[in-house]
Amino acid sequence: MSNYSCSRREFVSRVMCGVGASALGSLSFGAEQKSGAEQKFPPMRVITKGPRHHWFGYYDKLQFDPTSRYVLGMEVAFEHRSPRADDVIKIGMVDLEDGDRWIELGESTAWNWQQGCMLQWLPGSASEIIWNDRQDGQFVSRILDLKSGKGRTIPSPIYSVSPDGKTAVTPDFRRIQDVRPGYGYPGFPDPNFKDLAPQDSGIFRVDLETGKSTLILSLEEISQTGTIPKNQKDIKHYFNHLLFSPDGSRFITLHRWQYPNGKRLSRMVTARPDGSDVRVVIDNGFVSHFIWRDPEHILAQSKATADSPSWGDFLVKDETGAELKEVGKGVLDNGGHLTYLPGNEWILNDTYPKGKERMQTPHLYHVASGKRIDLGHFHSPKLYTGEWRVDTHPRYSPNSRYVCIDSPYQDQGRQLHLIDISEITGAS
Template sequence: MSTTRRRFLQAGLAGAAGLAIGRRGLAASETSIPVRAITRGPKHHWFAYYDKLQFDPTNRYVLSNEVDFEHRTPEPTDVINVGMVDIQDGDRWIELGQSRAWGWQQGCMLQWIPGSDSRVIWNDREGDQFVSRIHDVRTKETRTLPSAIYTISPDGRFAITADFARIQSLRPGYGYVGLPDQFADQKAPKESGIFRVDLETGERKLILSLHDIAQVPVSGEKVDQHWHWFNHLLISPDSKRFTVLNRWRAEDPATGKLQPRWQTRMLTASVDGGDLAILKLSTMISHFIWKDPEHISMWTKPLDKPDGFYVVKDRTSETTVIGEGIMTRDGHLTYIPGHPDWILNDSYPDKVNRNQVPYLFHVPTGKKVELGAFHSPLQYTGEWRCDTHPRASNDGRLVTIDSPHGGNGRQLYLIDVSGVLNS
């Protein structure tokens, strides 16, 4: 038996994590997949989004946010703690800093900087601007960049970011409170959009404006009369291109209020903002991940095709369905490091028991392995819901999820999937 699996068994497997059969969901022990809580109350812990590095290169330290309340929108005065869990030392909590720029769905963009074994980064608010903190967990030194970040290049040299005040004004819960949208009276401002940030110098440069993208029609129809924002940015594995969702909401001419629903298109471009490509899909695009430098996997509805997960070739409309008839619900997908045939994904709460199910899917064989069913109480809905957002360690052997199923509010859980990958 491996040291990792023995440690899980000593921790009490799913029993220690508070899993039970019935309303709370199927115990992970029923599937022989070890799981344990690595954070505990009274404070609440979560990492948030699924597409960022949560584990350090040794897979010993697991990043997390910490907060003392739930079930409401953050206020400008709300501060969260930023820290990491030492899963080889009794799941010891190590505090690293604080953040005043955060949300329930994506946290404060806390993540390890790729290529570094000791530096982490997160967003914060300082005076009248959003900033980011680069903290060395060994030396304890912290450096501040004069810009928030969204996604870090895999080579660790730069970030791509959006206007978080703009996002908050048009899609509350995905931006940050505390600062107003400077362009709240403009549908597609020239000075707001996507920025590139040098992680060494802090230099920030606008590379694609909302005004410019609003001038590009959709299927021959003008969209510059709508209210635009950018959200969900990711840089390709070779650090050469990025993808982003351009979203817009129409204004009701009778009331002047924005329509509750929005439309979406996916763009890709080089990391300097050039070589822009608009993927010719429908205006329904949800979660996505780069599969390799030329392909993006996502939940979408291609033209004349049903909803589902598809692999889309960059700069084209070429799509290939994945998980047909098996991965039938939208989820937060990534590829397991070192095991590119395996997809890690999850589901939203089902309508009967409100169970969330993270799972592994083997692309070549169509094999699906559920990692447990985790109950999400009814109060975890809307902006402050707690999606599991599964994330894999760098060697692919461990998975973390956020979940409120144990009765202690949202906490971090660690799942040993090495037995699945080796089976």
Template sequence: MTNRRHFLQTSITAVFASRLGLSAQEAEKINVRQITQGPKYHWFAYYDKDQFSPDNRYVLGNEVDFEHRSPTADDVIKVGMVDLQDGDKWTELGESHAWNWQQGCMLQWVPGTESTVMWNDRQGDKFVCHLMDVKTKEKRTLPNPVYNLSPDGKWGIAPDFRRLNDTRPGYGYAGVPDPNKEVLIPEDAGIWKINMETGEQKLIITFAQAAAIPYEGGFSPNAKHWFNHLLFSPDGSRFIFLHRWKGDGDKSFNTRLFTAKADGTDLYVLDPLGRTSHFVWRDPQHVFAWAFHPSHGDRFYLYKDKTSEVEVVGKDKMPRNGHNTYVPHTNNEWVLNDCYPDKERMQTPYLYHIPTDRRVNLGHFYSPAFYTGEWRCDTHPRSSRDGRLVCIDSPHSKGRQMYLIEIHDIVGT
């Protein structure tokens, strides 16, 4: 019977190792542990946020009592943390009325602090952001939601979550209608910068600004524009975001990858080719992203900011879109990644060593067919601060739960 301290050995024999795409030696090193339990469901969601506390003792997560439908304005989730040193004990920290399946409520540890977390919520007809010290339980609330935090934790940036709920279900929040729902290119909304001390926010990039920058071939007629996926660079000097639109005749949305200074100036189209997906900064000058490029088609590429320099990464070993980050303390040599369900509905988180072109699968996790679309459960692998552990979300055992994977023996952290 599974309990909180139970280790699920991914494989220790050559037979099972083969099933997982591992050598027997590699498989023996991979331990997978379920750290949350039913009957309620638990997940962290996105892959580019700090889930582990600075000392790696606590792992943040969301708790919900249903699956397989869109959240409504009345649906509430609990936010909490798992104590890895106390039997994986769950401690509730609060709740949120502003959340989605793919990114939760933006729950994350605040950089530059030892014990402060943040998450978004809804109060009345406004989205807000809570900050709580998990040791003292002291809490304060900012009057605006936050998407991403600067490396020093002093600044936040946010898209229009109201608009996202219409244009990209699974990434916005229900409960507050978009005042510009019928406006294709709003001039009074876009990306805001938030002072995390005072809560003051400023609109720094508008939809109209981005749409005014020419797109080769032109925008489709009646295209509705939005922004998503914002991320500060490691030094906080710039940030990245996706400009997306969909109009008449478009089967799906189109995408441009932008970078900008932290104040919203110096906009630069880093990838204009329409298919940028997941990304992460490697360093303040380079962005590592899944995209299309004429050289190798749809692959992972490394882009140098404000130049046309681009090179493919893991062409043969990472041929499918996934949620990519660099493992900390590995000199950016190890990539942590995953892929969407294959024909057998298996999801595979894995490690990729760039210098040697070596891939190490961390297991195959079954995703039932009804986990699809907006309420799918991607593994979204997240590294601990020291690069020794990975946490994933997976629905393979009676609903989405969180699992811990040890990787230190593989990457040498």
């Protein structure tokens, strides 16, 4: 682990201490969005602007700081092509209490369109952020304290960070880039390219205090665990999508395997942070987005059985071969990106582009009543498809007042949009 200096140290420190801040009341949200003659949506405003493009990425990361004032984001000068190893993105944040001012914090050359560079507020800290980068021929992660301006480098990339901010788990991004470009990082080829289930690649535990990285679950091990649907000798195994439980006692990952024709299937697996007590929770081969409801339950998109014609949102207990209980059938979208708002009263979700107008619809689902409230319709032009599509990936603020999404805006490309949901949630 090494230290690095922050050129914006004094400026960022002043910002985090509140110098030059103005009241939130001086900002205004745009008029309510309307679809048709009657439908109304919560107030929304775009908090970044062109000519550069801004986005955050995945839905299960901490985009807002603990006070809900600062909103992290990334900035790039181009769209509509795969990133190259030397393409630089800027790391920054928006100050919601100072005219949505963009504050530059750093940069990265280890990123993709769907998940960015794993930028997030470090859990358990009021002023530290973390993101992935590359240095000296390897992927690394940077931790920056915005109050002191001091930074340090961890000699490993990260994916999910434990709630106490001391530990991370990460897959092999070189392997992911090989099997599914758009979720890995370009530049370093997979050294196990020809190995279908290598014993020295898989999930690594990263100590964010010492920088030590340890392989805790190998691809060879998971390929021999439980029953793999439609198994055959030439499938290529990999891990993607990791997430710690709310108490840090376990983490989820998707064990995926790719067939020679490019198709893939998945199992949802959980384990302890040291890689022990591996459980194959959903084993039918069909599982996608997920979120922890609490340390013992997971909401996941899957099929009821491998032969089911359609997908659904299922609540399962964290146990091997868990029973799938569908939530919000026909109301909660079965293909979006799921999170629970604090208190678990509401589920936040979205949709992929639908209809001729290619509208994406973030929405809230009230668990007790089964009612869905749409938060807006956001047009996604056809140019935004495949690897460089813009999923809205809704993220909530800690005070449950705001939802932030990524979406193309007019002729300015992808930008951050802020939706005020306080009248729905009762947040103050």
